[in-house]
């Protein structure tokens with residue numbers, strides 16, 4: 265379960281949010297081996313989160329929301345893979361629809377970012393998904409698979425084995441309109457099939473495919489029940505540590 269904070273929570277709020285999240289999960293005896301919990305704070309929070317996670321030996325992991333395709337140099341405002349690795353990041357979100365839309369990120373740029381992330385030992389959370397017009401035309405599978413294939417050009421099978429792919433239909437992001445479990449399964453299953461074609465079906469079986477878009481504690485269990493949904497990329501609901509902990513512990517409300 266990954267919480268993408270987007271441009272929310274400063275570094276002091278980040279510390280209290282991560283502390284509270286870890287306390288709630290600890291009280292609930294959360295099994296991190298069963299459900300990994302990650303947060304993706306803004307760049308400015310990462311050093312504080314690193315210090316807290318290392319100092320208190322927390323089991324949750326963290327990452328960034330973007331990465332530069334460049335190694336270093338005159339790229340004002342950008343943050344490199346080496347910098348993120350030094351901050352102890354496990355993950356980096358790449359190709360989020362908000363970056364594709366507001367920053368004009370192309371498939372080529374996203375592919376370059378995926379490759380540079382792997383070069384620095386970071387695990388990309390590659391975000392893909394269709395807008396409402398594509399969904400209305402019924403082209404969500406072909407559109408999303410084209411994004412996956414473009415992002416993975418020249419990425420070797422051993423790296424594809426480690427990638428995380430988040431299917432986020434744009435019309436479901438921050439709108440409260442969650443995709444049905446069947447909608448999520450249709451595209452997540454297709455993503456796994458295409459990964460099998462790109463490398464090997466056994467490798468594809470082990471890739472974590474997440475769903476994102478208005479996930480909350482009240483709907484996560486039905487989505488997670490789908491065979492090709494392995495986790496969730498959570499936006500708004502991840503800003504509340506108690507709600508995010510409930511999402512991470514979705515299995516306990518299924519059995520409760």
Ligand SMILES: O=C[C@H](O)COP(=O)(O)O
Pocket residue numbers: 268360432436437438439440476477478479497498499500501
């Ligand atoms: O990265 C997360 C997604 O954009 C989902 O955001 P949301 O949970 O606020 O809809």
